[in-house]
Amino acid sequence: MNLFNVNRFVKLTMSTLLALPLTVLAETAYVSNEKSDTLTIIDTDSLEVTNTVDVGMRPRGIIFSQDYKYLYICASESDAVQVMDVATNRILHNLPSGEDPEQFALHPNNRHLYIANEDSAVVTVVDTESRTVIAQIDVGIEPEGMAVSPDGKWVINTSETTNMLHWIDTSTHELVDNTLVDQRPRHVEFSKDGSLVWASAEIGGTVAIVDTTTRQINHTIRFKIPGVHRDKIQPVGIKLTDDGKYAFIALGPANHVAVVDAKTYEVLDYLLVGRRVWQLAFADNQTKLLTTNGVSGDVSVIDVNKLKVVKTIKAGRYPWGVVVKP
Template sequence: MSLLLAAVAGPSLAGTGLVFVSHERSDNIVVLNRADEVVGQFKTCARPRGMRRTPDGKSLIVACGNDDTIAVYDMATRTLVKRFRDIPDPETFDLHPNGRDLYISNEDDSEATVLDLETGEVKAHYATGPEPEGVLATPDGKRVFVASEAANLVHVIDVESGKIVKDILTATRPRRFALSPDGRELWVSCELSGIVDIIDTASLQSKGQIAFLPKGMRREQVTPVDLVMSRDGKTAYVALGRANHVAVVDVASRSVKDYILVGRRPWGLRFSADEKTLYVANGLSDDVSIIETATQKVRKTVPVGMVPYAVVIDD
C-alpha cells in the first residue's frame, strides 16, 4: 500500500531545498522547508536509517533495518514505489556511480551486499567483520569501502574483480567515511577512540589521525560518527556524538579550528548544495541543528521525530 507524504504540496520536489530526516524510533521521515520549518512527514517501514536521493532526483532510497527492507519513494508524488525485501538489517549504503548497484552494510549478518535496483537481485555478498556500517563508493566506481565497527577494519572492495582486496586496521570502532575531493585521502571516524583516521587511498595505509576534545568534555565522551568535507577540500566537519558538538577541521593542517555546540548525540551530517548550511541530526535530543557555515553558528534547532539518523536534501 502506498505511503503518502502529509502536508507537503506541489507536483515535484526537484530543487525545492526540502530537507528529509529519517527517524529510527518513530519510523517516519520528517520534512523541513527552506525556512527551517517542519512542513510534513510520512510513515516508512520500521527503523529507517540510511537514506539517499537517486542522481536523477526522482527517488528517495531508504534502508529500514527492522523490516529487512530497502524502500524507494517517488519524490514527486511522495508514494512508495518499490520494496526490496529480505535484505538483512540494512543500516547504511552507497549507490555505485552506475546508478544501479546499491552497496549495503548488513549489520547483523557481518556482510555487505550488492542490490541491483533494476532487477531486485542481490548480486554479490562480501564477508566483513562484525557490525558493518559506513559504505563509500569512489567516484570512479573502482572501489567500495566498508567499515566494520566491531573488527576495527575498513574493507576495500575491488569492483571489477568482485573481491575484497584489503582489510585496513583502524582505531577503535570505525563508523563513517569522507573522501577528499582529489580522492587521495579517506577519512574514517573512529567512535570509541575519539579520532578520525586518515587513509592514503594509493597505498591503502593509515597516514595520520586527528583527535578531538571540546572544552569541558572528558575524552570518553568524544565519540565521532558522521563527517563531511567541503567541495574545495579545505574544511571538514565531524559530529562528535556524546560530546554534543560538531568539530570544524582545517584539512590541510589537520587542526581543529572550532567546536560548535549542537543537540545531544549528533551523528548525521549533510551540507546544502551551496554548502552555506550544515544540517545535524541529533539522535538523543530528537532534533536537528542548522548551522550557518559562514559564521559557524547554529541558527536554529528544530524538533523532529524520535532518534533522527540521516539527512537528505533536495537541492
C-alpha cells in the first residue's frame, strides 16, 4: 500500500516540478485474455486498466518487437500471428503462422519469429519483414514453450506430450538435440548470460535447470506448499531477475508464485496470487512482477523488493500472457 502512496506522491511531485529525471515513469502492461479475445492494457504506476482492445480469437502468447513499436499476438483460434501497432492499438496485418500458434519467441535480430504450432507438431519460423515462412521444423507433440538464447544461436521449443526440450540451431534451422524432462513441459527461460535454461514441467510439478553447453539437466527444483496437494502444484511461467538473485515461478492451479534463489535453487517463499496463475512479467525496472490468473480473471501485482502481493487488477476472461512496455 505504502509503495503506491509513495509512487503517487512522487508522481504528483514530478508533475508539479516537471523537471526531474523520470525514474518512476509508468510503464504499460498488455495482458492477453484467452477467452474474451481482448487485450487488457494496464498502467503499471496507477495499476489501473486504461484500455481494452479487441484482437483475434483466443489470444495467448504476446511479445513486443525490440523497439516496442509492434506487439505480436498469437491468435490461436484465428490461426494467425497478429501484428498490432502499439501507438494506435490497431491490428496492422497478420503474419503467416502455421496452425494454432500458442507461444513464440523473437530472435535478437528483431526479425525472425519462432512460433510453436500446437496442433501440428512443428515450429514455424516467420520473417516479420517479408511476412513469409522461412522454415518449418518438425518437433514433438504439442509444441508449446519457446525461447531464443541471448546470443541468438539456439532456439528451444518444449513439446508437452513428448516431454522434451528440442534444441534448434538458428543458423541451419535444424533440430540438433533433445533433452527429456518431466511431464508436460510448458515454458523455457534462458538465464541472462545464456548458460542455463529453466524449464517448467506442468504435470511433473518440477522445474529443470539445464546446462546450455551439455544440454543435460543440472538440477531439478521441486515445490511443496502446506495445504496444497502436490498434484496441484503445476509450474508454468518463469521469470528471472537481471541481478541473478531470484527466479519467480507461476504454479498454476496451486495459486501461488514460488520465489526461488536463482543461485542455490532453494525455494525461498510462496506468494498467494489469483487462481490458475499462468505467465509473468516484470514492470517498473523489475520492482514489480505481474501475474496472469486465468480462472479468477485477474492480474496480481507482486512487489519484488518486499516479496509481497500488493494488488489485484481485474482483467478479461482467462488472462494468459503479459508483457510490459517501458
